[in-house]
Amino acid sequence: MxxxxxxxxxxxxxxxxxxxxxxxxxxxxxxxxxxxxxxxxxxxxxxSKTELVRAVFQDDRERSTALLRRAVEAGGTPEEVLTRALVGYVDTVVADPGAEIVLQELTMMGGRDDDLRVAARESTEQYRGDVLDLLHRVAGAHGGTWSGDVEVLAESVLGLLFGLSVNWLCTGDDELFRRCAAAAARDLAARLIPAGAGS
The missing domain is CATH 1.10.10 (Arc Repressor Mutant, subunit A)
Structure with a gap:
């Protein structure tokens, strides 16, 4: 093979x-x-086992990256693109909660295990990079700029999604999960300043 x-x-x-x-x-x-x-x-x-864990993280990240890129390529307003991306992420979690539990567990285990910590940090940095890429693509497609520090925005989006996932895993409230993601997309889109605004 x-x-x-x-x-x-x-x-x-x-x-x-x-x-x-x-x-x-x-x-x-x-x-x-x-x-x-x-x-x-x-x-x-x-x-090593750590290399296997890296591959598990990478497999999930490749699916997430593809989802975010499809969201941008489908076009639409900034809110539509961001809603498609964030609610799309929610849909993947709801469709396979077992995988989300594993990824959350591996990430938390990285806080106690030196070898796993490296893999978890690399994974988190890659996810952060994907969200940052999404924000840059949305801004570029609409000729706008983000108000505030775009890296802070990306980190906030990432933290929100991971936190919402943990809450959903505990409550199982699909509808609230999706509403929160849609609200986050709407609030984020409002941070995009159109080209020429205020000039």
Whole structure:
């Protein structure tokens, strides 16, 4: 099996293990058993458990990046684009809550584990970069500029989405989750200053 295909197989197996037993149950042996492959196949595809965790984060990030780009490419007003992006994120969480729990668990575990901390920080920085890219694309598409520090805006959006996800995982209130995301998109769009405004 090509290495890329094996890695994808093992990432999927790792997610199944963690969704069923919790992120703390992740071991290369458990992943090998879940995937039905020799332990050596896991170590060949990933040099360490941390590398496997990085791949789990990367797999989620690739889906998130694609979602944000589709939101921009579909066009519309800034509010429409941002609503499509933020509510689209909500829809992915609602569709697969087990995956969100795993990602949140891995991120929190990074606060206690030095190796996982590096992977969690890299993942957070990449998500932040994706949100920042979204804001730049929206501003560029509409010839506007963001009021205030755009990096602070991106960090605030990221924190809001992750926080809302945790709240939703506890309450299961889909409708409130979506309303909050839509309100955040509306408030964020209001921070975009159109070209030539105030001149």
């Amino acid at each position: 090509p290495v890329a295909q094996r890695r994808a197989q093992l990432v999927a197996a790792a997610m199944r293990v963690m969704q069923r037993e919790g992120a703390w149950a992740l071991t290369t042996r458990a992943v090998a058993k879940e995937a039905g492959v020799p332990l050596g196949a896991v170590h060949y595809a990933f040099g």
